[in-house]
Amino acid sequence: MSQPRPTGSQGTPAARPGGPIRLVLVDDHRMFRSGVRAELDEVSGNRLEIVGEAGTVDQAVVVIREQRPDVVLLDVHLPGGDGRGGSDVITGCAGVTTESGAPVRFLALSVSDAAEDVIAVIRAGARGYVTKTISGPELGGAIVRVADGDAVFSPRLAGFVLDAFGAAAGEIAEVDEELDRLSAREREVMRLIARGYQYKEVAKELFISVKTVETHVSSVLRKLQLSSRHELTVWAMGRRLL
Amino acid sequence: MTSPRVPPPPAGSAPHRQRPPLRRGAHGRVVAGVCRGLADHLGLHPLALRVGFIALTAVGGVGALVYAFLWATVEPAEGAAPAGGDRSRWLRQPDTGSLLVLTGGLVILVGGLALVQAWGLDLRLDITVPVLVLTTGAVFVWSQLDTSGRDRLLAPHGGSRQQAMGRLVIGVGLAVAGLVALGAQGRSLGELRDVGVAVVITLAGVGLLAAPYVTRLWRDLREEQAATARETERADIAAHLHDSVLQTLALIQRRADDPVQVARLARAQERELRSWLYAGPVGPTATLAGAVAAAGHEVEDLHGVPIELIVTGDRPLDADGQALVNALREAMLNAVRHGAPPVSAYVEVGTGSVEAFVRDHGEGFDPEDVPADRLGVRESIMGRMQRHGGTARVRRLEQGTEVSLELPVSREPQGAES
Incomplete structure (x- = not known):
């Protein structure tokens, strides 16, 4: 799905051509679900429609298969399934598509911030990761971005990526296609995101378009998911500390 | 002993089948529920046991003796007639007095048997006495292993350790005495070699029979250790949450009208909890x-x-x-x-x-x-x-x-x- 993105969409997207984004909330805390629901209702107007909620892995798989939403807001820690939480939901919903044929996309949401959890859910196939302390408008913007097939990186996730790929220590890919390292440009983008820059600020800083920033971020996400760089797993396992 | 009788689960449902405790059956009994209870406990058909007991009774009355012994010593199941409920309690929770009663009962039994023999009725004592003594020993060991208090046997601070040890010694002693009596009856010392072989074979058989109980005992002990570890961990977590999170929540409630203070408290607590959950032991x-x-x-x-x-x-x-x-x-x-x-x-x-x-x-x-x-x-x-x-x-x-x-x-x- 690569329809043109609405202009000026940072955090406050304009109405989408294909109707509202259909959203499923998966979190084992009812209080948190109702909080997110209220917050999204407030900021999104009619651009988001919450079509289902689930509190466990098994419920989530059933609801997602039934509703075929555009985006699933997925907690990393969930009871049920094989005990791997959010990753199990993604595996259980492999191949499910929306009515327009696009794959169902997952945005991970967690309080954990532990590298192990974050890397695991991204490698399972989530399109992005944000912390639960994210503000309502930012969350709305992240959902729209994921619905459009782009990746959403929090500063924390960007920091993890820089660390895990050895980019902070100066390891840079010779060619962009190399899966085990970041390219110089990707490293710059990641560094700016880690510094708290929004995508459009990154674009301005690097004199590139927002679309190019999104391409770089998606490419980093792909590397994160596909890389066999063994340090990635070892690093995530060993890094229990924030 | 008021533990509820566990209904036998469907056969082959789980690898570790929960064996119901040995109790005299309340339902479906013919005489005193001994066969019924034994069948439930062993997972056999009661009819097979009944036939077995009758067959043994035909051989010198051994079956009847064993049946009577079990009747006297095995606890009736929940809902069974309470008659004799007190009578058998001493077997599982013995004190000095009941041990005396037991010894006395044994003496009376032996005396009675001798009397009957003297009257000319052949009870085939050369067979019945060893079997009876063996059964007594086995039941002692059995009850030791099968009561819920068996863990105390191995626990260093168990209250009834001495009692349990005493019971075990008596049981083993009786069993060995029975074996010796069975082996040496009316034979010359020259045949002791054969007897020795028989004893070794018997012991091997007993070892084979006892193996499941030993492994079960071991497994129970491991489970208890794991449970203790979990309990300790839980207590640690509870203590930590009490000292940190609950205190902070109380503070937050008291300062609810000061948003800056509340945010600061919440943030500090979150950080503290995070570092406790995820941080390693390295100095910060x-x-x-x-x-x-x-x-x-x-x-x-x-x-x-x-x-x-x-x-x-x-x-x-x-x-x-x-x-x-x-x-x-x-x-x-x-x-x-x-x-x-x-x-x-x-x-x-x-x-x-x-x-x-x-x-x-x-x-x-x-x-x-x-x-x-x-x-x-x-x-x-x-x-x-x-x-x-x-x-x-x-x-x-x-x-x-x-x-x-x-x-x-x-x-x-x-x-x-x-």
Whole structure:
């Protein structure tokens, strides 16, 4: 799905051509679900429609298969399934598509911030990761971005990526296609995101378009998911500390 | 003994089938429920046991004797006629008095048997007595292994350890006596070789029979140890939550009208809980990353403004690194004091240099406009970095301000990042 993105969409997207984004909330805390629901209702107007909620892995798989939403807001820690939480939901919903044929996309949401959890859910196939302390408008913007097939990186996730790929220590890919390292440009983008820059600020800083920033971020996400760089797993396992 | 009778689960449903305790059956009994209870306990058909007992009775009345013995000693199941309920309690929870009663009963039994024999009725004592003694011993061992109190046998502080040991010794003694009697009856010492072989075979059989009970005993012990460990862990967590989270929640409730204070308390508690959940045992300030984190937390605590702090890489903390941390702390203080949230800080520890960025979303300021008497930026940040061979830069962004610090470091080999 690569329809043109609405202009000026940072955090406050304009109405989408294909109707509202259909959203499923998966979190084992009812209080948190109702909080997110209220917050999204407030900021999104009619651009988001919450079509289902689930509190466990098994419920989530059933609801997602039934509703075929555009985006699933997925907690990393969930009871049920094989005990791997959010990753199990993604595996259980492999191949499910929306009515327009696009794959169902997952945005991970967690309080954990532990590298192990974050890397695991991204490698399972989530399109992005944000912390639960994210503000309502930012969350709305992240959902729209994921619905459009782009990746959403929090500063924390960007920091993890820089660390895990050895980019902070100066390891840079010779060619962009190399899966085990970041390219110089990707490293710059990641560094700016880690510094708290929004995508459009990154674009301005690097004199590139927002679309190019999104391409770089998606490419980093792909590397994160596909890389066999063994340090990635070892690093995530060993890094229990924030 | 009021534990409910466990209904037999469907056969083959689970690898570790829960065996119901040995109780005289309340339902479906013919005489006293001994066969029924034994069948439930062993998972056999009661009819097979009944036929077996009748067959044994035909051989010198052994079956009847065993049946009577079990009738006397085995507890009736829940709902069965309570008659004799007290009578058998001593077997499972013996005291000195009941042991005396038991010994007396045995003496009377032996005397009675001798009397009957003397009257000319052949009871085939050469067979019945050993079998009876063997059964007694086996039942003692059995009840020892099958009561819920059997763990106390191995527990060092068990209250009834002596009793249990006594029972075990008596049971084993009786069993051995029975074997010897069975082996040596009416034979010359020359045949003791055959008897020895028989004894060895018997012991092997007994070992085979006892193996499941020994493994079960072992498994129960392991399970109990695991449960104790879990319980200890749970108690630790509960204690920690009580000391930290509950106290903070109480404080928050009392200060509910002061949002700054509430945010500060919540943030500090979150951080504390996080470090408790995820942090390793390493000292927090031994490295640059640790010192940066400590500084960030301190600023958060001082002003109640959350800082999104990201650190990649790490290196040992030296004097230059400490200077960078101090400058960074000053920059973060400025950001929360004069800027607007969200405040982000990013520290990248590379091989050639350490870079740090602090960014806020406030109005921003021009370094040139800062009055000369304001030491914060000029002295604490820029001057400090320059003295340690680094640079500091303040940039005004479209929204907010960013302070960037850079400190070249020597390319010394550093340990694996962790």
